[in-house]
Structures are given as C-alpha cells and as structure tokens.
Amino acid sequence: MTLFFQQVLNGLISGAVYALFALGFTLIFGVQKVLNLAHAGVFMAGAFIGYYLVSIGLPFWLAAIFAMLGAGLVSVLVDLLALRQLRTRRNAEFAAIVATIGVDFVLISIAQILSKTQVYRFPFDTFPAVFFTFGGLRISLLQIVIVVTVVTLVLAMMYYLKWTTYGRQVRAVASNDRAAKLLGINPNLIYTQTFFIAGALAGMAGVLIGLSFNSIHFMMGQPYMLYAFVIVVLGGLGSVPGALAAGLIIGVIRTLGIAYFPAGMADIVIFLLLFVILLVKPSGLAGSAAVNAGGRR
Amino acid sequence: MMELISRYGATFDLFLIAAGFAYSQQIVLRAGVFSIATAGFASLGAYAVAILLTRYQVSPWAGLAVATMVGTIAGLLLSIPLARLRGVYQAIATLAFVEIIVSLMYFADGITNGAAGIHSIPKVVGTPHLIVALCVVLYLFHAIGRTGMGRAFDVIRQDETVGLTLGVSVTRYQALAFVLSGALGAAYGGLLSLNTYSVDPGQFGFEFVVAALAAVVLGGPRNMWGPVIGAAVLSVLPELARPLAEYRPMLHGVLLVVIITFLPHGIADSIAAARQNHRVRRDLEKLAPPVPASVSAGGAK
Numbered sequence: 001m002t003l004f005f006q007q008v009l010n011g012l013i014s015g016a017v018y019a020l021f022a023l024g025f026t027l028i029f030g031v032q033k034v035l036n037l038a039h040a041g042v043f044m045a046g047a048f049i050g051y052y053l054v055s056i057g058l059p060f061w062l063a064a065i066f067a068m069l070g071a072g073l074v075s076v077l078v079d080l081l082a083l084r085q086l087r088t089r090r091n092a093e094f095a096a097i098v099a100t101i102g103v104d105f106v107l108i109s110i111a112q113i114l115s116k117t118q119v120y121r122f123p124f125d126t127f128p129a130v131f132f133t134f135g136g137l138r139i140s141l142l143q144i145v146i147v148v149t150v151v152t153l154v155l156a157m158m159y160y161l162k163w164t165t166y167g168r169q170v171r172a173v174a175s176n177d178r179a180a181k182l183l184g185i186n187p188n189l190i191y192t193q194t195f196f197i198a199g200a201l202a203g204m205a206g207v208l209i210g211l212s213f214n215s216i217h218f219m220m221g222q223p224y225m226l227y228a229f230v231i232v233v234l235g236g237l238g239s240v241p242g243a244l245a246a247g248l249i250i251g252v253i254r255t256l257g258i259a260y261f262p263a264g265m266a267d268i269v270i271f272l273l274l275f276v277i278l279l280v281k282p283s284g285l286a287g288s289a290a291v292n293a294g295g296r297r
Numbered sequence: 298m299m300e301l302i303s304r305y306g307a308t309f310d311l312f313l314i315a316a317g318f319a320y321s322q323q324i325v326l327r328a329g330v331f332s333i334a335t336a337g338f339a340s341l342g343a344y345a346v347a348i349l350l351t352r353y354q355v356s357p358w359a360g361l362a363v364a365t366m367v368g369t370i371a372g373l374l375l376s377i378p379l380a381r382l383r384g385v386y387q388a389i390a391t392l393a394f395v396e397i398i399v400s401l402m403y404f405a406d407g408i409t410n411g412a413a414g415i416h417s418i419p420k421v422v423g424t425p426h427l428i429v430a431l432c433v434v435l436y437l438f439h440a441i442g443r444t445g446m447g448r449a450f451d452v453i454r455q456d457e458t459v460g461l462t463l464g465v466s467v468t469r470y471q472a473l474a475f476v477l478s479g480a481l482g483a484a485y486g487g488l489l490s491l492n493t494y495s496v497d498p499g500q501f502g503f504e505f506v507v508a509a510l511a512a513v514v515l516g517g518p519r520n521m522w523g524p525v526i527g528a529a530v531l532s533v534l535p536e537l538a539r540p541l542a543e544y545r546p547m548l549h550g551v552l553l554v555v556i557i558t559f560l561p562h563g564i565a566d567s568i569a570a571a572r573q574n575h576r577v578r579r580d581l582e583k584l585a586p587p588v589p590a591s592v593s594a595g596g597a598k
Contacts, residue, residue, distance in 0.1 A: 035385045085558045093384050094331055095557045098514055102553025105507050109547035222503055226396050229389045237385070264404035271397045278390050279378045 002136045007259045008252055013143045015251015016150040017212075021205040021224050022231040022243045023154065024075075024198025030238030031174040031194045033093070037100040038078045039202055039228065040221030041107030046071030046203025047210035047220060048111055051120050060126050064207045068200040075199020076192055078103050084188070104221075111218035120216040127211060146208050153201060154244065160197075161240070170194060223267070227254070230274045236283055305536065306424060310492055312532035313427035317485035318505075319512035319524030320434050321478045324441075326518045328474035329454035331384055334375060334391040335482045335509045337398040338368045340501035342486025344402060347415040347496045357421040357491055364487035365480050372479020376472035395506060402498035414497025415490075422491040430488060431525070434481065438521040450474060451519070504546060511549045515556050517563030526565050 021043055028036045050067035054060060082099040086092040130141040161167040172180040173190040181187060209224070210216040231250050235242025250270065257266030318335055325332040342364035349355040349363060375394060379387055402409045409415070441447045449470045452460040457467050490496045508531070516527025531552070535545050560567060 029385075035388060082554050082558070089561070094326075094388075095561060097331070097385070097388050098510060098557045099554050101507055101510065102550040102557070105503075105550030105553070106547050109544065109550060112546075113544075226393065229393060233386075233389060262404075264400060267400045268397060268404060271393045271400070274393045275378060275390065278382060278386060282382060282386055 006137055007255050009137055009139065010143075011252035011255030012248055013146055013251070014212075014255060015248040016147055017205050017208050018224065018227050018231060018251050019244050019247025020150050020153065020201050020208075022228040022235075022247050023157065023240060024201040025228045026232045026235070026238055026240060026243040027157075027194055028198050029232065030240070031170060032083070032191060034083060034096040035093075035100070036078070036083075036198070037097060037225065038082065038104040038107065039075075039100075039198065040225035041104040041111075042071050042075045042078065042199045042221075043202040043206040043209075043224060044111055044216075044218065044221040045074045045107060046199075046206030047216045048114070048120075048206075049203070050207035050210060051122060051216050054122055054126055060122075060211075064204065067207045068203045071203020071206065072196040072200035074107070075195045075202065078199075079191055079195040083191075087191075108218050108221075115218055117218070120210075121214050122211055122216075142212060146212065149204065149208065153204060157197065157201070158240070166193065226267075226271065230270055230277075233274055233277050233282070308532060308536060310424055310427055312528055313424070313431050314485055314489050314492065315508065315512060315532060316431055316525045316528040317427075317434060317488065318482060318509045319516065319528050320438065321482035321485065322509040323513045323516075323518060323524050324438075324450075324481070325471075325474050325478045326513060327447075327454060328450040328471050329457070330379065330471050330474060331387040332379070332391040332475065332478065333388060333506050333510060334372075334394050334475075335478060336501045336505040337391075337395040338371060338479045338482030339486035339489065339505065340395075340398045340402060340498070341371055342368050342483025343490040343496045343501070344409055344415070344486075345483070346487035347418050347490045348408065350418055350491075351415055357419065361484060361487045361491070365484040368479040368481070368483020368486070369476055370479075371483070372476040373472070375479070376475040379475065380468045380471060392506070395501070399498050399502050402501075409498070412498065414495055414500075416495040418490050418494050418496070420492065420494055422488050427488065427492070430485075435521065435525075442521050446470070446473070454519075507546070507549050507553070511553050513563070514553055515563055517566030517569070519562070520565035520569050523563055523565040527563065530564070 021039070024042075025036060025039045028034060028039070046067045049070040050063050053063035053066055058066070078100065082103045083096060086095050086099060089095065127142055127145075132139050132141070132144075159167075161170060169180065169185045170190050170193065172183065172185060173187050177187045180190075205224075206220075210220070227250055231246040232238075232243055234249065235244070235246035253273070254266050254270060257269050261269065318339060321335045321338065322333070325334075345364040345367045346357070346360040349360040350357060355363070375391075379390060382390055403411055405411075441450075449460070449465045452463060452465055453467050453470055460467055460470075486501075512527035512531055513524055514527070515530055516525065517523030531549065534548065556563065562570060
C-alpha cells in the first residue's frame with residue numbers, strides 16, 4: 001500500500017510539471033483562440049538554454065531563471081514570426097495550427113543541429129541528491145523544489161491575471177479584443193505578454209523535466225505536447241484552474257499506468273482517455289465551452 | 298528523361314509516394330475537416346502490408362488490398378467521434394490518433410517487431426507502378442471535383458450552415474472525406490513499404506505529419522493539382538541546392554510558416570484563382586464593353 005501512495009505522490013509531482021507546461025498552452029488558447037503547437041519547441045528551448053548555462057558554470061537556480069526568460073523570448077518570437085500576420089485574417093484557426101507546427105519544426109531542427117542529435121545530461125553535481133522520508137514515503141529535495149517552484153509560479157500567474165491592471169487587460173482582450181481596443185488597450189502588447197508568460201512557464205517546466213529525468217534532447221517536447229492536449233481538453237480549453245487540476249490527474253494516471261501496466265501501455269491509455277473525453281464531454285471539467293483566459297472563478 | 302529517372306530514381310519514387318500522402322491529407326482539408334491523421338493511416342497500411350508479406354507470405358497485391366481495407370475501416374471508425382468535433386478539437390483528436398498508432402506500433406512488439414521495425418519486405422513496387430497509382434488518384438480527384446461530391450465538400454468547407462440549408466449532410470460528407478483519406482493514406486503506406494524494403498514506427502510520427510501538411514499547404518488545399526505541385530517542389534528543392542538537403546526538415550518548417558502567411562491558398566489554388574479572375578473580367582467586358590469616358594460623364598442615356 002505504501003508503494004501505491006508513493007506512486008501517487010510521484011504522480012502528483014510530475015503532474016505539477018505537466019500542469020506548468022499546459023498552463024501556458026491553455027493561456028494562449030484562452031487569450032488568442034490559437035492552438036500554439038510550437039509550445040513544445042519553446043519547452044525544449046528552455047531545457048536547452050538551462051543546460052548550456054549550467055554547462056558554462058552558472059549555478060543551477062540562476063540558469064533556471066535565465067532559461068525561463070530565454071524561453072519567454074523564444075515564445076514571443078513564435079508569436080511575432082508565425083502568428084502576428086495571421087491575426088488580421090478571418091478564420092485563421094487552421095492557418096495558425098499550420099504556422100505553429102512549422103515553427104515548432106524549425107525549433108526542433110535547430111536543436112537537432114546544435115546538439116548533433118545527442119542526448120544531453122546535466123552534470124552529476126548540478127543538484128544535490130538528498131532524500132527525506134515522511135511516514136514511509138520518500139521524497140527527494142529535487143521533488144520538493146519542483147513543487148515549491150510550480151506552486152510559486154502558478155500563484156504568481158493567478159495573482160497577475162486576477163489582481164493587476166495588466167491581468168485585467170489580458171482578460172479584456174481575451175473576452176473581446178475589439179472592445180478592448182476601443183478602451184485603449186493595445187492587443188498586440190497583450191499577446192506579446194501572454195506569449196512571454198506562457199513561454200517562461202514552459203521554459204521552467206523544460207528545465208525541471210530535463211533535470212528530473214536527466215535527459216535533454218531535441219524531441220523532448222513532443223510527448224509533453226500530447227499530454228498537454230489531454231490536460232487542456234480534460235480541464236477545458238482555455239481554463240487555467242481546469243488545466244491545473246487536470247495536470248495533477250494526468251500525472252497520477254500516468255505514473256500509476258507505468259507502475260502497473262506493461263511498458264508503453266500508459267501512453268496509449270492516456271491518449272485513449274483523450275478520445276473518451278472528447279466524445280463524452282468535449283468542454284472538459286471546467287464546464288462550458290466558452291472559456292476565457294482568467295478561467296472561471 | 299529515362300536517364301534522369303534512373304539517376305534520381307529513388308527521389309522520384311519518394312516524390313510519387315509523397316504526392317499520394319498529400320492527396321490523403323488534402324481530401325479532408327477540402328471537406329473542411331481539420332484532420333492530420335494521414336500519418337496514422339499510412340502507418341496502419343504500411344504495417345498491414347509488411348506483416349502480411351513477411352509473416353504470412355500473402356501476395357503483395359492482396360496485401361495492398363487488405364491495407365486499403367484497413368485504412369477504410371480506420372477512417373470510418375475515426376469519423377464517428379470526429380463528426381461531433383470541430384476546429385481545433387479535430388486537430389487535437391487526429392494528432393492523438395497519430396500518436397496512439399505510433400505508440401501501438403512500438404508497444405505491440407510481438408506483431409510489429411517494436412522499435413526495430415520490419416525489414417526485408419520484397420521490393421515489388423517500382424516507378425511505373427507508382428506512376429500508374431498517381432494517375433488513378435488524379436483521375437479520382439478529377440472525378441470528385443466534377444461531381445456533386447466536390448461541390449458538397451467545397452460548400453461545407455466554406456460555410457457549414459450554408460451547406461446544411463442546401464441539404465448537404467455535413468456529417469455524411471465529412472465521414473466520406475475521412476474514409477477516402479484513410480483508404481488513400483493506407484494504400485500509399487502499403488506502397489511505401491513495398492517500395493522501400495522496411496518500415497519502422499518512428500517513420501510515421503511528427504515529421505511525417507509536417508511533410509504531408511507542408512505539401513498540401515504549399516501546393517494548395519483545394520485544387521486537384523495542389524498536392525502534386527507541393528510534393529514536387531518539396532522533393533526538388535533539396536536536390537537543386539545540395540546544402541539545403543541537410544536542413545530539409547527545417548526547410549519544411551520555414552516553408553509552412555511563410556506559405557501560410559503570405560500565400561495562404563498555396564501555389565495551385567492561387568494560380569487557379571488568378572485565372573478565374575481573369576476569365577470573369579474578360580467575360581464581363583464581353584457582356585458590357587467598357588463605356589467611353591465622355592459618355593459616362595454625360596450621365597443618363
């Protein structure tokens with residue numbers, strides 16, 4: 001039984017990172033109604049930046065912060081290069097999917113060329129391997145740091161969206177960008193902001209994942225993109241609290257799936273789950289299909 | 298010509314196959330379905346042929362027929378959940394489908410030989426077969442364009458509500474497009490494995506999705522020549538500029554962004570639209586010759 005609870009705990013922690021990744025994705029969808037498939041590339045870019053900075057000797061925490069900023073900038077670039085032109089067009093839904101797939105692929109190719117298709121690992125002593133035991137459950141220092149980081153970032157983002165003027169502007173643009181424009185808000189600025197925040201979250205997720213699995217490679221984003229699909233669909237596309245809850249749920253399901261099913265089965269189960277949700281309740285946990293950036297509180 | 302074909306034989310074959318996959322991708326887009334499931338269908342078809350031939354010594358043509366059947370059935374089954382979804386949700390669902398198929402091919406070790414893939418499939422299909430296959434597909438698309446089916450697809454893509462008021466069953470026609478896409482994708486998957494000796498699961502992942510999409514977006518999502526043109530450009534470009542070959546995936550990515558941004562209807566559709574415009578203008582002029590300036594300034598006749 002302890003083993004089971006241990007698995008649930010591990011699942012919750014990895015679920016927190018999935019949620020961090022999916023939050024940015026769902027935020028962009030909520031504000032811009034665009035499926036940003038390049039989010040996986042941004043995540044991977046974050047992990048790469050983190051790795052390069054650690055390997056030139058920066059302390060890990062500093063590298064992680066720079067990776068966040070760097071991934072945020074990459075994400076803004078995605079917006080500028082692929083999506084800004086499309087925004088003036090009607091029915092740009094599909095065009096945006098195509099454009100972001102294209103950018104994602106460019107990012108992947110760049111990483112592949114830079115890394116020469118190798119798998120990078122953080123140096124052995126990047127993070128101290130310390131373990132604590134609580135009532136039979138083992139938890140590593142890294143896991144604690146992950147939880148604290150994720151909780152801090154999510155709270156900061158919630159605060160930003162709900163209480164600051166900028167957050168109110170973001171929500172105004174999300175619900176109606178033309179009305180927001182009439183009120184003197186520059187939607188392009190808001191889009192840049194959301195892309196930066198989403199990218200920064202993805203970048204941190206990339207560093208954390210890269211460190212906890214100790215493997216950084218050019219294709220690392222793809223599976224997380226697909227988990228993010230399941231998470232945002234389960235949580236309701238565009239809903240921030242929904243993505244958070246769904247991220248934890250998917251994390252637990254996946255960890256239990258890996259523990260109790262034959263290898264490779266867990267992913268199949270999760271993707272089948274996606275189909276079931278799409279069939280039964282496409283609007284997800286959060287309820288209505290009309291969702292907005294701040295989520296429904 | 299023959300010399301060229303023998304020199305660039307492999308590239309030419311791959312172009313012919315890529316064009317087939319592009320058609321499988323195009324038909325769903327044409328009916329307004331945001332599907333990127335072609336990679337999944339191709340994987341099913343390629344594996345069906347590979348397994349039947351290497352394990353059960355079935356004749357290649359029977360294998361191809363079975364592959365096409367498998368694709369048809371997969372398309373039919375997948376169209377049921379897809380009919381309830383729209384827009385981005387369709388894209389998500391089909392991308393998940395592709396990923397499920399890739400994971401299945403890795404997972405079902407006993408049948409598919411897992412990550413190692415299946416090798417030493419007899420090479421039965423050569424350039425002539427592929428040319429014939431492409432001609433058949435072209436005829437099929439020509440026929441679709443000439444009949445009510447093509448018009449139904451077009452009206453659904455442009456405006457579902459208008460389609461419904463005209464009595465076009467959106468569900469039925471989108472399912473039809475999906476079944477065609479499945480059959481075509483799987484058949485070409487089969488041809489691919491008969492042409493290249495081997496299949497492995499990684500072949501039909503994200504890169505495949507991008508390549509098929511790139512060909513259609515570049516060529517044009519509506520015109521029947523679009524996929525051929527798109528696939529041809531994508532195959533020829535790296536050959537023309539050798540240094541580009543190394544960056545081929547990146548080239549696909551960049552092209553996707555540039556084309557969708559600056560030439561949203563692709564090459565073939567843009568040419569067709571320009572010709573249409575020209576024709577309309579000419580006909581208008583025939584009907585009502587331009588009025589001399591002096592007369593029009595004079596006001597009422």
